[in-house]
């Protein structure tokens with residue numbers, strides 16, 4: 153199994169507050185005790201380096217922009233600044249629900265992001281910027297297919313696919329897709345299930361990026377990766393909105409992992 157690593161590129165690894173905001177949307181109110189800059193047991197402070205912008209091969213993700221000797225390109229630096237500002241806003245929109253859907257689970261509710269159109273737009277911008285750090289911008293990323301996991305991966309997967317000039321293919325819970333399907337069972341943070349993909353949904357050798365909202369134990373994502381490979385896809389990476397640190401789900405994945413936000417350094421009942 154691959155292990156996680158810290159990014160050695162400080163300009164893209166912290167959720168610092170930027171005074172300029174290239175995304176053009178007001179940053180969160182930092183005076184709010186529940187705002188993005190508040191250090192809570194659930195979320196690291198904004199000043200703490202973000203360990204999530206990493207791959208799973210113990211190397212920093214190389215930017216695909218031209219890099220001038222001794223530093224980032226102007227485009228890469230602008231992208232890093234925009235990404236950092238957006239992360240602050242995304243984090244402040246998340247809500248936590250203890251003991252949902254079962255005792256001991258601290259549920260991270262991402263839905264408020266989607267009810268605010270400017271934030272929803274920023275999420276897509278951040279995901280595209282994050283993809284660009286590894287693969288290049290838009291169509292240059294060379295992603296053929298974005299695979300989204302039912303159901304929250306359907307909220308932004310298709311839109312991200314369009315922005316990358318890629319197609320979208322769903323992974324669904326068992327019994328929802330017609331025709332011949334491949335099936336993979338898995339265990340997630342609060343239960344067990346089966347995922348399916350339609351045979352023929354991916355052409356042999358197509359470059360596939362798997363996206364979902366949250367990686368917890370990594371069980372769902374690992375099963376999706378198994379299905380993509382069964383269909384002949386080339387799995388180039390995973391992209392999540394959020395990672396629950398204490399569960400170390402990325403250790404189950406054998407392709408590069410990128411996440412916008414990290415949280416829950418410890419289990420709920422250990423706090």
Ligand SMILES: O=P(O)(O)OC[C@H]1O[C@H](OP(=O)(O)OP(=O)(O)O)[C@H](O)[C@@H]1O
Pocket residue numbers: 301302303304305339340341342364365366367368369370371372373401
């Ligand atoms: O890393 P894991 O422990 O596998 O957990 C992560 C998965 O759990 C949630 O999905 P859920 O099955 O609750 O479905 P939903 O998106 O339909 O709510 C989440 O959206 C991920 O897909």
Ligand SMILES: Nc1ncnc2[nH]cnc12
Pocket residue numbers: 257258259260261340341342366368369396
């Ligand atoms: N703690 C959690 N919050 C939201 N979605 C999840 N999926 C798996 N674990 C989760």
